[in-house]
Amino acid sequence: MGIILIILTLAMGLEYNNKVYQVETKMINKSRDLKFTYFSAKDLQSVIGFEMEEKPLTQRIILKYKTKEISLYPDNPWSEIGEEVVNLPIPPVREKNKVWLPLPLVSEIVDYFVEMQVKIEEVRPQNKRLIISETKRRIKKIVIDAGHGGKDPGAVGPNRVQEKDITLGIAKLTAIALEERLGIECILTRQTDIFVPLGRRARIANQSKSDLFISIHCNADPKRQRQGEGTEIYFLSPAKTNWSRAVEARENASLEYETKEERSEVETILWDLAQTEFLIESNTLSGEMVNCVSNALGSYNRGVKQANFYVLRGVYMPTCLLEVEFISNAKWEKKLQTQDIQLLISEGIVEGVRKFKTWYER
Numbered sequence: 001m002g003i004i005l006i007i008l009t010l011a012m013g014l015e016y017n018n019k020v021y022q023v024e025t026k027m028i029n030k031s032r033d034l035k036f037t038y039f040s041a042k043d044l045q046s047v048i049g050f051e052m053e054e055k056p057l058t059q060r061i062i063l064k065y066k067t068k069e070i071s072l073y074p075d076n077p078w079s080e081i082g083e084e085v086v087n088l089p090i091p092p093v094r095e096k097n098k099v100w101l102p103l104p105l106v107s108e109i110v111d112y113f114v115e116m117q118v119k120i121e122e123v124r125p126q127n128k129r130l131i132i133s134e135t136k137r138r139i140k141k142i143v144i145d146a147g148h149g150g151k152d153p154g155a156v157g158p159n160r161v162q163e164k165d166i167t168l169g170i171a172k173l174t175a176i177a178l179e180e181r182l183g184i185e186c187i188l189t190r191q192t193d194i195f196v197p198l199g200r201r202a203r204i205a206n207q208s209k210s211d212l213f214i215s216i217h218c219n220a221d222p223k224r225q226r227q228g229e230g231t232e233i234y235f236l237s238p239a240k241t242n243w244s245r246a247v248e249a250r251e252n253a254s255l256e257y258e259t260k261e262e263r264s265e266v267e268t269i270l271w272d273l274a275q276t277e278f279l280i281e282s283n284t285l286s287g288e289m290v291n292c293v294s295n296a297l298g299s300y301n302r303g304v305k306q307a308n309f310y311v312l313r314g315v316y317m318p319t320c321l322l323e324v325e326f327i328s329n330a331k332w333e334k335k336l337q338t339q340d341i342q343l344l345i346s347e348g349i350v351e352g353v354r355k356f357k358t359w360y361e362r
């Protein structure tokens with residue numbers, strides 16, 4: 001961390017009150033594999049119409065709109081939004097007298113000043129637009145992604161049970177339960193035993209304009225065959241621990257089954273805009289999910305983890321990836337095949353969504 005490398009400046013369309021403006025953006029490298037898109041504070045200022053004042057002595061940047069005030073500090077994650085002090089995952093940056101704002105901060109400013117929401121939409125492939133609108137945040141449509149499929153079996157248990165079959169069973173039951181119990185429309189990335197490239201899964205989610213993306217997997221620990229136990233949930237972030245890296249490598253290995261063209265689709269997606277807006281939401285979703293699923297199963301809660309999964313890259317909505325129990329453990333391999341256990345898991349997921357929905361729509 002600490003190295004700031006500016007790589008390119010681009011204009012992005014910003015839609016506000018039915019007009020489209022151009023806003024300068026910059027990709028800034030925070031570390032080797034972590035790039036974020038920043039927006040020009042000046043351009044945002046002229047669109048929204050707030051005042052901006054900089055205090056050279058304290059480095060404080062004051063934004064004013066009517067009677068409302070926000071204070072920001074370059075390279076400092078703490079911001080004062082009205083009376084509240086907020087810690088945002090990515091701080092603003094000042095570079096040659098220009099102030100750059102990351103997406104989570106743009107969201108906060110828009111929310112506080114004009115009480116609207118910020119969304120990223122893909123107008124055409126590779127062409128994104130920032131949309132400021134009044135729509136309240138709602139969970140109405142969810143993409144349920146059954147991990148693996150077709151020629152990609154996923155992890156294989158000691159008695160040859162394949163992860164792809166378990167994930168499909170859980171995904172279908174979850175979709176039915178979400179529709180019945182919460183009235184949420186569900187879209188499955190696959191409904192049968194077919195191979196679906198990772199990039200296409202993200203595209204299905206974005207094109208359907210869904211509100212959440214939940215990817216279902218089962219864990220495996222090839223070294224400790226009979227011992228692995230419990231559920232862990234991941235959200236997208238650079239991998240932190242050796243264990244997270246190992247899980248990440250195993251799940252990203254689905255790429256090996258893809259053709260050159262299918263792979264290139266994923267590789268062109270930089271982990272930038274898509275997920276930075278949703279860090280807080282994805283973290284919260286993962287937390288609710290891991291508690292609810294492990295409670296439903298009455299088994300070990302391995303907590304929320306972070307890793308860099310290709311399937312979550314480029315999805316413009318909060319996401320999480322479930323690693324439900326261990327297929328490498330013969331006891332769980334057997335249980336995971338039963339409809340009773342798959343039903344329990346789907347109920348845990350529904351409960352996790354219900355809790356997240358309450359928080360998100362607050």
Ligand SMILES: [Zn+2]
Nearest residue numbers: 147154217218
């Ligand atoms: Zn998997």
